[in-house]
Amino acid sequence: MGASKTDSFSVEQNEIANLFKALSHPARIAIVDYLLTVDTCICGDIVEVLPLAQPTVSQHLKELKNANIIKGTIEGTAICYCINPAIIDKIENHFGVIRQKLRNKCC
Amino acid sequence: MGASKTDSFSVEQNEIANLFKALSHPARIAIVDYLLTVDTCICGDIVEVLPLAQPTVSQHLKELKNANIIKGTIEGTAICYCINPAIIDKIENHFGVIRQKLRNKCC
DNA sequence: TTATTATATTGCAATATTACGATAAAACAA
DNA sequence: TTGTTTTATCGTAATATTGCAATATAATAA
Numbered sequence: 037m038g039a040s041k042t043d044s045f046s047v048e049q050n051e052i053a054n055l056f057k058a059l060s061h062p063a064r065i066a067i068v069d070y071l072l073t074v075d076t077c078i079c080g081d082i083v084e085v086l087p088l089a090q091p092t093v094s095q096h097l098k099e100l101k102n103a104n105i106i107k108g109t110i111e112g113t114a115i116c117y118c119i120n121p122a123i124i125d126k127i128e129n130h131f132g133v134i135r136q137k138l139r140n141k142c143c
Numbered sequence: 144m145g146a147s148k149t150d151s152f153s154v155e156q157n158e159i160a161n162l163f164k165a166l167s168h169p170a171r172i173a174i175v176d177y178l179l180t181v182d183t184c185i186c187g188d189i190v191e192v193l194p195l196a197q198p199t200v201s202q203h204l205k206e207l208k209n210a211n212i213i214k215g216t217i218e219g220t221a222i223c224y225c226i227n228p229a230i231i232d233k234i235e236n237h238f239g240v241i242r243q244k245l246r247n248k249c250c
Numbered sequence: 251t252t253a254t255t256a257t258a259t260t261g262c263a264a265t266a267t268t269a270c271g272a273t274a275a276a277a278c279a280a
Numbered sequence: 281t282t283g284t285t286t287t288a289t290c291g292t293a294a295t296a297t298t299g300c301a302a303t304a305t306a307a308t309a310a
Contacts, residue, residue: 038265038298044194045169049176057167061268062152062160069156072244080286087151089270094288096268113277113286121245124238131235137179138228145268145294168298187256199299201258220256220307 052130055123058103063088063096071106071119080114159237162230165210170195170203178213178226187221 042050059065063086070085071078083093097117100106105123108115149157166172170193177192178185190200204224207213212230215222 038263040168040170040266040298041194042169045173049169049172053167053169053172056163056172060160060164060167061147062149062156063147063268065156065160065163066152068241072241072248076248083287087148088268090287091271091289092269095270098288108287110277110287113284115287118248119241119245121242124241124245128235128238128242131231131238134175134179134226134231135228135235138226138231141179141183141225145296147268147296170298190257195298196300197257198259198301202298205258215257217257217307220254222257 052127055103055105055127058099058105061096063093064100067093067096067100068105068119071117077109077116077118079111079116082117159234162210162212162234165206165212168203170200171207174200174203174207175212175226178224184216184223184225186218186223189224 045053059068066086067082070082082097083090086093088096097106097108101108103123104120107118107120109118110116152160166175173193174189177189189204190197193200195203204213204215208215210230211227213224214227215224217223
């Protein structure tokens with residue numbers, strides 16, 4: 037076949053997998069990194085920072101937006117991007133739960 | 144083209160992206176979930192738990208092993224799987240750094 | 251030795267992702 | 281209006297991922 041058997045897994049498992057999928061490309065990690073290097077939101081210079089063509093960057097930004105990892109607000113001709121802190125909390129919490137469960141185990 | 148432009152990004156960005164890629168499929172999330180539901184390591188019943196054929200499960204386990212997220216030790220005819228706590232720490236730390244940086248920002 | 255059991259690998263088809271040129275759309279300036 | 285700038289979308293080629301039947305391998309049991 038080729039397509040993931042999404043229906044065979046829980047909503048939670050699919051949700052967290054999709055979050056990780058959004059972060060599973062170095063260009064998208066680089067975008068998040070860049071948004072974190074500056075003190076404010078970034079208006080319209082993301083394309084210049086990445087070693088990729090503009091349509092490719094736009095596509096990566098779209099995936100990060102769809103995963104709710106970044107938010108974009110229109111600001112004149114440019115678009116201002118910000119990281120969504122709630123999603124970072126969610127992922128961090130996911131690993132916190134894993135850590136808790138690992139404490140009760142031995143390997 | 145089609146292939147990721149891996150060389151254009153830093154080693155760190157590729158590393159963390161590969162970690163997330165290993166966790167970007169619901170079957171692999173389900174495997175990690177399952178390994179966490181029991182108190183000890185699991186010897187040879189992962190295939191029965193997942194709604195996928197044995198070769199597919201084997202492939203997903205291989206990807207988790209390659210990403211260093213789980214470890215497998217041969218135990219007779221079966222293989223015992225465990226989560227690697229160090230990797231969980233690494234990912235959790237990654238988000239801890241992000242959270243710290245987010246504190247200095249406004250959106 | 252021959253079974254049996256558990257896991258891995260091979261090969262392939264279906265689908266998804268990545269990248270980018272060309273083009274469109276949206277907002278503003280002159 | 282026309283031009284400029286910025287971002288999005290379309291179309292398509294190259295590559296990667298997913299899933300599984302068939303088969304191979306490895307360890308033990310009889």
